[in-house]
Amino acid sequence: MKRVLLVAVLVFAVVMLFAQAPKRGGTLYDYFTIDRMTFDAQEDTTLQTYALARLLFSTLVRYKGETLELEPELLAKMPEISEDGRVYTFELKKGIKFHDGKTELTSDDVKFTIERMLSPKGRGASKWLFEPILGAEEFIKGQSTSLEGFKKIDNYKFQIILKEAYAPFLYHLAVPGASIYSEKLVKAAGDNWKLNPVGTGPFKLKRHVPNTEIVLERNPYYFEKDLPYLDGIVFRIVPDSTTALMEFEAGTLDVVTIPVLEYDRLKKSGKYNIIEKEALNTYYFLMNMSDPKWSNPTLRKAMALAINKKELAEAVFGPRATVATSFVTPGIPGSHPLGEGPAYEYNPEEAKKLVAQLGNIGKVTAWQWGGDTLSQPNIIIQAMAKEVGIDLEIIPIERAAFRQARREGKVPAAYGNWWADIPDPDNYIGVFFGEGNQMSSGYNNKEVQEMIKKARVEVDPEKRAQMYREIEYKIIREDVAVIPLFHLKYLLATQKNVHGIIAHPTGITVYLYVYKQ
Amino acid sequence: MIQYIVRRLLYSIPVIIGVTLITFILLNVVPGDPVLEMVGKYADPETIQQIREQLGLNDPLVVQYLRFLFNLLRGDLGKSFKTNLPVSKMIADTFPTTLKLALSSYLVATVLGVSVGIISAVKQYSFLDRSMMILALAGVSAPVFWVAVVAQLVFGLKLGWFPISGYYSFKHMILPAIVLGTRFAASIARYTRSALLDVIRQDYIRTARAKGLPERRVIFVHALKNAMIPVVTILGMQLSGLLTGSILTETVFAIPGLGRLSVWALSERDFPLVQGTVVFTAIVYILGNLIVDVSYAFLNPRVRLK
Numbered sequence: 001m002k003r004v005l006l007v008a009v010l011v012f013a014v015v016m017l018f019a020q021a022p023k024r025g026g027t028l029y030d031y032f033t034i035d036r037m038t039f040d041a042q043e044d045t046t047l048q049t050y051a052l053a054r055l056l057f058s059t060l061v062r063y064k065g066e067t068l069e070l071e072p073e074l075l076a077k078m079p080e081i082s083e084d085g086r087v088y089t090f091e092l093k094k095g096i097k098f099h100d101g102k103t104e105l106t107s108d109d110v111k112f113t114i115e116r117m118l119s120p121k122g123r124g125a126s127k128w129l130f131e132p133i134l135g136a137e138e139f140i141k142g143q144s145t146s147l148e149g150f151k152k153i154d155n156y157k158f159q160i161i162l163k164e165a166y167a168p169f170l171y172h173l174a175v176p177g178a179s180i181y182s183e184k185l186v187k188a189a190g191d192n193w194k195l196n197p198v199g200t201g202p203f204k205l206k207r208h209v210p211n212t213e214i215v216l217e218r219n220p221y222y223f224e225k226d227l228p229y230l231d232g233i234v235f236r237i238v239p240d241s242t243t244a245l246m247e248f249e250a251g252t253l254d255v256v257t258i259p260v261l262e263y264d265r266l267k268k269s270g271k272y273n274i275i276e277k278e279a280l281n282t283y284y285f286l287m288n289m290s291d292p293k294w295s296n297p298t299l300r301k302a303m304a305l306a307i308n309k310k311e312l313a314e315a316v317f318g319p320r321a322t323v324a325t326s327f328v329t330p331g332i333p334g335s336h337p338l339g340e341g342p343a344y345e346y347n348p349e350e351a352k353k354l355v356a357q358l359g360n361i362g363k364v365t366a367w368q369w370g371g372d373t374l375s376q377p378n379i380i381i382q383a384m385a386k387e388v389g390i391d392l393e394i395i396p397i398e399r400a401a402f403r404q405a406r407r408e409g410k411v412p413a414a415y416g417n418w419w420a421d422i423p424d425p426d427n428y429i430g431v432f433f434g435e436g437n438q439m440s441s442g443y444n445n446k447e448v449q450e451m452i453k454k455a456r457v458e459v460d461p462e463k464r465a466q467m468y469r470e471i472e473y474k475i476i477r478e479d480v481a482v483i484p485l486f487h488l489k490y491l492l493a494t495q496k497n498v499h500g501i502i503a504h505p506t507g508i509t510v511y512l513y514v515y516k517q
Numbered sequence: 518m519i520q521y522i523v524r525r526l527l528y529s530i531p532v533i534i535g536v537t538l539i540t541f542i543l544l545n546v547v548p549g550d551p552v553l554e555m556v557g558k559y560a561d562p563e564t565i566q567q568i569r570e571q572l573g574l575n576d577p578l579v580v581q582y583l584r585f586l587f588n589l590l591r592g593d594l595g596k597s598f599k600t601n602l603p604v605s606k607m608i609a610d611t612f613p614t615t616l617k618l619a620l621s622s623y624l625v626a627t628v629l630g631v632s633v634g635i636i637s638a639v640k641q642y643s644f645l646d647r648s649m650m651i652l653a654l655a656g657v658s659a660p661v662f663w664v665a666v667v668a669q670l671v672f673g674l675k676l677g678w679f680p681i682s683g684y685y686s687f688k689h690m691i692l693p694a695i696v697l698g699t700r701f702a703a704s705i706a707r708y709t710r711s712a713l714l715d716v717i718r719q720d721y722i723r724t725a726r727a728k729g730l731p732e733r734r735v736i737f738v739h740a741l742k743n744a745m746i747p748v749v750t751i752l753g754m755q756l757s758g759l760l761t762g763s764i765l766t767e768t769v770f771a772i773p774g775l776g777r778l779s780v781w782a783l784s785e786r787d788f789p790l791v792q793g794t795v796v797f798t799a800i801v802y803i804l805g806n807l808i809v810d811v812s813y814a815f816l817n818p819r820v821r822l823k
Contacts, residue, residue, distance in 0.1 A: 034781070035781075037597075037599055037600045038599070038600065120563065120567055121567065121571075122564075122567075123564070123568055124564065125564065127564060140563055140564075141563065191601045192601075194600070194601065195600065195601075195602075209773070210607075210610065210611075210773060211611070211773030211777055211778070211781075212683070212684055212771075212773045236683060236771065237771060237773070238682060238683075238771045239768045239771060239777070240682075240768055240769050240771070242666055242769075243666075243669065243681060243682045243769055243770070243771060246669055246670065246673060246674045246681045246682075247681050247682060249674060250673065250674050250677070250681055252680075252681070398547070398548070398549060399549070399784065400547075400548065400549025400550065400553070400784070400786050401547070401548030401549045403549070403550075403553050404548055404549055404550050404553055405548070407553065
């Protein structure tokens with residue numbers, strides 16, 4: 001009897017093992033809401049182009065699974081970093097082939113990629129990724145023709161020398177905008193490159209029908225054994241989210257971003273896999289400290305006390321939102337733990353007292369990013385402000401116009417969101433409040449801006465983290481330059497037979513390990 | 518007739534130039550830098566400057582406009598800022614899709630609208646007339662995206678008769694054509710009904726009936742031809758509208774047509790593509806109106822084209 005039981009258990013275990021093992025083959029059907037009409041991640045910085053770049057190209061390092069920890073991708077091992085934190089020595093894996101199956105990846109391609117991004121004649125939109133490199137500034141300005149901080153050792157080994165120590169540099173190399181291109185293939189393609197990408201990624205472009213679909217197929221030369229599992233991925237272009245949900249429920253799409261209102265219904269149906277994942281983002285209300293009215297700290301503090309974040313978050317995003325107490329998303333080194341940040345809590349009575357102190361300041365203005373009518377969050381923010389006596393007028397401004405005004409520092413105040421590119425506090429604090437920032441914060445506390453500069457180059461991780469926590473305290477608690485509202489989670493649903501999708505905190509879906517059972 | 522057509526075509530040249538000029542001025546007056554739209558959130562001032570130079574956006578506006586006009590005369594609409602592809606190719610790639618959708622929904626609209634209009638007029642004040650006119654009123658009033666979503670839900674998701682969205686086969690075109698066509702059918706039905714009622718009351722119809730002609734002949738041969746003149750005007754205007762893309766229908770049904778291309782071009786501030794789609798739209802409208810005017814002469818010989 002015991003033997004029979006043992007055999008049964010063994011058989012069950014084997015069956016379970018095979019049931020769980022990734023199955024090779026099949027096509028995944030996913031969608032984008034817009035066709036960006038380019039595959040060049042140096043030129044287009046949207047999450048969509050980045051998601052495609054992760055499939056078509058590879059980066060030197062990448063995030064390990066769902067974590068924020070880095071691991072080598074094109075590299076044979078993690079780079080060696082000199083003691084002063086300035087010199088990085090890299091070694092590429094040997095024998096990596098581009099999609100054409102002939103061109104091999106070498107150190108020259110890495111140099112070409114970096115110089116292409118920084119080129120004064122190019123359209124590299126993310127020069128910041130390589131700006132910490134020695135000589136980058138001169139190269140961008142066209143004062144040099146070769147990047148001083150890049151030293152080729154041989155075909156597979158090279159060094160990158162930074163201007164000054166900068167701890168998050170390796171994160172820059174994991175951003176899809178830093179995908180490595182082939183010098184030979186890019187030059188051969190010329191102007192056609194952006195629509196005919198050839199990379200080293202797990203998939204290659206099979207077909208692109210503008211505004212209809214992007215079809216990828218497995219790269220037979222992919223350098224990681226047995227990966228990817230899928231034969232291909234079809235991204236349909238479905239601009240309307242309701243249509244996408246119907247396609248998903250009809251089984252013609254395998255993945256869908258869950259609209260907030262449908263979350264409960266989809267989850268309760270039990271028919272789908274639901275993926276909920278924290279992501280590196282903060283939704284905020286930013287007040288321009290150089291604006292004539294918002295420059296008043298009492299007004300900014302009153303506004304911070306007036307917003308009931310919990311109510312706002314629940315009303316707008318339901319289960320997707322977590323109330324924010326800090327601007328830097330929790331989980332990032334140097335951030336405040338969730339719920340322990342320095343942001344003011346909702347206190348309408350205190351806000352009313354401050355408004356009374358302000359006297360008659362009349363109407364204050366904020367802008368809305370696009371739209372014809374006010375968005376739900378803005379309607380709620382406006383109502384909450386009114387409740388404490390702030391007459392807040394919110395004006396919808398066309399997106400392109402908003403973007404231009406933001407760059408010129410002319411947006412008075414706005415509800416907005418920030419999805420970080422790298423898990424580093426500098427990507428929040430430096431971008432919004434650093435000297436010469438282009439986010440229309442009008443931030444002008446010179447002492448804090450000096451602190452930001454120092455924290456940026458600090459080598460000791462512990463000390464650096466502490467410095468950023470202090471800076472954030474000053475910005476949010478003392479200067480009340482921004483009101484953190486909430487953080488959003490990813491909410492994805494997949495068909496039951498789809499496994500292995502990783503919703504990475506950086507906002508990019510990882511398809512490398514996806515399989516259909 | 519040919520002289521008339523040629524003259525109308527010549528008149529359209531200043532119209533097209535006017536349209537391009539207004540579009541050009543509007544694009545340059547409305548805030549929003551095309552280069553910022555192109556390079557995204559992180560681009561530094563040097564990059565922006567370099568790209569502006571490459572695209573010729575630093576030239577004086579007069580130079581930019583004359584360059585566009587000169588190229589237009591040679592049939593060159595320029596290259597899209599965003600994709601580097603020739604604008605004419607991008608329009609040529611999307612127009613057949615819009616054309617198919619337009620013609621199929623037009624067919625639905627005309628057949629359904631004219632038939633309902635005739636029945637309603639002939640059976641005026643009957644239960645059938647009243648219910649069809651209520652339905653037509655509902656059809657005109659209901660927002661197209663709402664009708665589209667309901668159609669997708671019922672015929673796509675629940676019944677599974679048609680694909681929910683996409684543009685892959687003839688089957689994919691049926692639902693959007695019905696949605697778009699039904700909406701236009703509603704207004705055509707109302708126009709046909711009132712035009713036919715006007716005509717039916719005229720003396721020559723009474724004479725025809727008095728002669729003992731069968732009612733069917735009276736309606737279809739004598740009344741309908743004259744009643745169609747206002748209907749043809751509406752049909753012509755709607756055809757031009759349909760041919761330049763139905764943005765909402767194309768969005769909800771994920772159809773890669775001219776409407777979506779135009780909106781995309783505008784949101785990306787892709788100046789050459791915006792100019793190209795606007796010129797193309799103007800030409801379609803001009804030709805559409807010309808066809809309508811010419812068709813008057815066929816329907817009613819009293820209309821002389823001079």
